[in-house]
Amino acid sequence: MSQIIMALDQGTTSSRTILFDENGKIVAVANAPLVCHYPQSGWVEQVPEEIWSSQRQTIEAALAQAKLSMKDISAVGITNQRESTIAWNRKTGDAIGPAINWQCRRTADFCEELKAEGFDRILKNRTGLVTDPYFSGTKMRWILENVPQARKLADQGNLCFGTVDSWLIWKLTGGRVHATEISNASRTLVFNIDACSWDDEILARFGIPRETLPEVHPSSGVIATVNPELFGGEAPIAGVAGDQQAALFGQACFEPGMAKNTYGTGCFMISNTGSELVFSKHGLLTTIAWQIGNEVTYALEGSVFIAGALIQWLRDGLQLFEDAAETQAMAESVSDSGGVFVVPAFVGLGAPHWDPYARGTIVGLTRDTNRNHIVRASLEAIAYQSAEVLSSIAKDTGTEVKELRIDGGAAANNFLCQFQADLLGLKVTRPQVLETTAMGAAFLAGLAVGVWKDQAQIRSLWQEEKTFTPQLSKNEAVEHMKNWNRAVERSKGWIIP
Numbered sequence: 001m002s003q004i005i006m007a008l009d010q011g012t013t014s015s016r017t018i019l020f021d022e023n024g025k026i027v028a029v030a031n032a033p034l035v036c037h038y039p040q041s042g043w044v045e046q047v048p049e050e051i052w053s054s055q056r057q058t059i060e061a062a063l064a065q066a067k068l069s070m071k072d073i074s075a076v077g078i079t080n081q082r083e084s085t086i087a088w089n090r091k092t093g094d095a096i097g098p099a100i101n102w103q104c105r106r107t108a109d110f111c112e113e114l115k116a117e118g119f120d121r122i123l124k125n126r127t128g129l130v131t132d133p134y135f136s137g138t139k140m141r142w143i144l145e146n147v148p149q150a151r152k153l154a155d156q157g158n159l160c161f162g163t164v165d166s167w168l169i170w171k172l173t174g175g176r177v178h179a180t181e182i183s184n185a186s187r188t189l190v191f192n193i194d195a196c197s198w199d200d201e202i203l204a205r206f207g208i209p210r211e212t213l214p215e216v217h218p219s220s221g222v223i224a225t226v227n228p229e230l231f232g233g234e235a236p237i238a239g240v241a242g243d244q245q246a247a248l249f250g251q252a253c254f255e256p257g258m259a260k261n262t263y264g265t266g267c268f269m270i271s272n273t274g275s276e277l278v279f280s281k282h283g284l285l286t287t288i289a290w291q292i293g294n295e296v297t298y299a300l301e302g303s304v305f306i307a308g309a310l311i312q313w314l315r316d317g318l319q320l321f322e323d324a325a326e327t328q329a330m331a332e333s334v335s336d337s338g339g340v341f342v343v344p345a346f347v348g349l350g351a352p353h354w355d356p357y358a359r360g361t362i363v364g365l366t367r368d369t370n371r372n373h374i375v376r377a378s379l380e381a382i383a384y385q386s387a388e389v390l391s392s393i394a395k396d397t398g399t400e401v402k403e404l405r406i407d408g409g410a411a412a413n414n415f416l417c418q419f420q421a422d423l424l425g426l427k428v429t430r431p432q433v434l435e436t437t438a439m440g441a442a443f444l445a446g447l448a449v450g451v452w453k454d455q456a457q458i459r460s461l462w463q464e465e466k467t468f469t470p471q472l473s474k475n476e477a478v479e480h481m482k483n484w485n486r487a488v489e490r491s492k493g494w495i496i497p
Ligand code: ADP
Pocket: 263, 264, 265, 266, 307, 308, 309, 310, 311, 312, 324, 325, 326, 327, 328, 408, 409, 410, 411, 412, 413
């Protein structure tokens, strides 16, 4: 019988468990929804016990689907929503408050304080991150200052902090192991990504005792075994990575210059920079992609706030169509966008513009403009924004991105993929298995226990479904980008602060 690898994919809106065989084929999939709570404006929370129970439910369901038990699993991999932060009592094993979600803005004031004193420069140099409520460190500080018993537990040595990977490892081991993995640690704002250890000076500024933090493990390697009382077997937990890093691995982007872009609600782009730590001059994040053995691989990461969400708005807000899948034919029904540009700066602009005062704009309208032009210009906008982030990555690294591998819901749109290839002058490749995040976790875990012998073997499992090769000349692409930039200029600074 083929060896089976279990990937736990714990996301913001759902928990999933996927079983893969040793050929990288999906054997079973189980999903359970997960809710967010919004107790105040800008605050986002989840219930730690629900994160675990939803994950646990999908583990049981996936095993049942495949008629297997945990004894049949060669290795368990974990990939997870990053930065979300949980605190629990080491003695009882229970969470002491809500999981503070990555989207939560409750620590904005402390971030402003850090910036005002210039501490943001230290944070950027040591952690590769910008000083923003997004990341875990300021959330831990908030818990210490605001959750009853947190400080007391910390003083007694009984407080555990963790990101979602840590929480799942804690639960899977029946509270025996307080551990995390390095790509997750690199999103906490308290982890030195050069020294690869928690940073004492940052911890002191944040008031976080080092003993509250988990032990940091490589991305591939046995961390612990699953408590046999839970699922009737003892599989090793052998691979862990944050969701975007796992997707980069699942896309087999193993060489420097290989990048992946996920086209979902927003776009998440991440590019392998190899053993080199590259600090961005364009507002991108430097992060750890993974560690295998002693070898640490770094990455640059950038995101586009509004991508598939623009298509949702065309559907629900403007009611131009009923199903996002219709947009491909609508875009292809016209020969070009008729000079129309849609800049979806609904929540301001991110990298490389960073203008919170920008707002959405449609320019270039004429009497001839119809809905197909607007749809086409909107799909093009997703590609333009991604091209800007990729060009920032190229500027920061001083080398061109070699190949872009794509996934996410909107990557199903062939028009979008082709236009992306045209703009970038790059091969854009869509894989057969679109579950790249779970696949990455499975690959990391299987690699650790010898299901696959090396990365070369994993590379051979990754298979393309379709490749889009550029059809436009470089000059035409440059001309398109110039016009896009003219449109972006018109969206900037619209809100008067
Ligand atoms: P997320 O994980 O962020 O929820 P998904 O990866 O599931 O997102 O992708 C869903 C997004 O992709 C939605 O915003 C939707 O509008 C968009 N989308 C889905 N199918 C298409 C399509 N064929 N063409 C363009 N956009 C699409």
